[in-house]
Amino acid sequence: MARRVAGPGQARGKQFSRFDKGGFTFTTDIGFESKLIMSSPVRALVAAQAAELAGDMVKNAPLGRHVRTDEYSIKKNIHPYVEQVGDEWVGYVVIEENERARHAMLQERGYRDPSGRRHRGRFYLKKALEKGRLE
Known part of the structure; x- marks a missing residue:
């Protein structure tokens, strides 16, 4: 009689592993990764990272002459947002x-x-993105 072995892409059913202390049984088919990724601490972490990136962009944004109001300045129009996309939280920085x-x-x-005069770029957004990049 031939044994049937699960190949790549085939579900193997419930897989259990028991830890030595406390008799805790860990089941791998519950989808704990999805629950963890959708948890509020992960959302708070994504929001903190987006806010930090937006703060760096605001700090480096150029100042303008706004005699009557600051409503239309670049610094007042950079905002971080966190949104649920599928099964994960995604942080955005919206400009303008x-x-x-x-x-x-x-x-x-x-x-x-x-x-016709050329004004060179300041690359303040690029610098903030490079600063927040993980190597």
């Missing part, structure tokens, strides 16, 4: 929700003014 704000990407990449 307000369409009347100064153009953050023009400041980032550089631009030519109406007279």
Whole structure:
């Protein structure tokens, strides 16, 4: 009689492993990874990372001349958000929700003014992303 062995991609059913102390039984088919990833501490961690990244971007963003109000400045239009995508939390940093704000990407990449002069980019967003990158 031939033994049937589960191949790649085939479920093997419940797998148990018992720890020595306390008689705790760990079941691998419960999906604890999904429960852990969707937990509130993980959401708080993602929110903290997004807020830190947004804070670095705000700190390095260029200042503008805003005589009457600061409502349209770049610094006031950088916000972190956390959203559930599928079975995980995803952190976003949104720049320029307000369409009347100064153009953050023009400041980032550089631009030519109406007279044709070139203004070099400041790359403050790129620096913040590189600082937060994991190697």
